[in-house]
Amino acid sequence: MPTEQVENSAFSTSEWTLQSQPVLESESRWSKGSDYCIALPEKLGKGASFGFNYNDDSALQINELNFNQKTKFTADSTKLCGTFFVLEGRVSITTPATGNVMIPKDHLCLFFIEQSACTFEYSAGKNKVMSFTMSHGLMSSLIAQYQSANSVSSLIEKNFICLPINAAIKSMLNQVYDCQLPAKSMKLLVQAKMMELMTELLEYNQIYHNSLATIKETDLKAIYQAAKYLETNMQSPPSIVELAKIVGVNDYKLKQQFKTVFSSAPFAYLTELRLNRAASLLARTELSIMQVAQEVGYKHAGHFAKNFKLKFGRTPKAYKTWISSKNT
Structure with missing residues (x-):
């Protein structure tokens, strides 16, 4: 993972090098099945991020972080597609090309990020955030099931699509969190559930924006x-x-x-x-x-x-x- 710059008004700017590393000892059950764990520096708060890497270029990161105060991380991003799910706290994402999008608690954000610097700002307090990323090609093929060929490009060009988390998606996220299988089985089930969730999400995106279309x-x-x-x-x-x-x-x-x-x-x-x-x-x-x-x-x-x-x-x-x- 890239080196990220940490901006925090209470601390001098420093580097937090995020590199794949052996899973750290942690109270979280995610430490058993994840490929890596990144502990939050104590000066910023408590908690950790747990990563699952898959062979099809998809990846899941589960962030259980408690920040002392509002905190920013800036990173150089490759071309990425995926979704952020904000279950607690609030996250803002800023890129030079697209400006800022704020994702509040109980919301998700489909994202299509071109290669550029991205700034992620987390609210003070507890932040429980899941991010599932995949290749541009895989995301495009999923979108094509719900959109016409012309609409695929149109949807991706929006960069960020923020939606409230509905009951169906909440239930699927809970199934991921409640998984109690052994480490290898859990990793496979989590991937299957996240892919299922993405297809559910793309259908929901259509329905939700149809409902917004009823608002003048x-x-x-x-x-x-x-x-x-x-x-x-x-x-x-x-x-x-x-x-x-x-x-x-x-x-x-x-x-x-x-x-x-x-x-x-x-x-x-x-x-x-x-x-x-x-x-x-x-x-x-x-x-x-x-x-x-x-x-x-x-x-x-x-x-x-x-x-x-x-x-x-x-x-x-x-x-x-x-x-x-x-x-x-």
């Missing part, structure tokens, strides 16, 4: 505008009715279509944004707990602390202490 283009723009408005106004967000007026749709349509696009109600989406922002502030500023709570829009420190612990497993105070201990 102006309404779809309004939904994305609403999400952006919540992000930039998290200190004093509008009510649903006010937000609907700001973006120019009625409140019923906003609620229904926001959930169709993001698989989350507007204010559940806002809560996720607030807590990720709070973790970053706790890690890199000297603001008090109350100041951080107010900065991200919480009026009551108790409510903030309760929600924060649900997401990160620590109270804000314990989280700040833990981060400080990592930097000493």
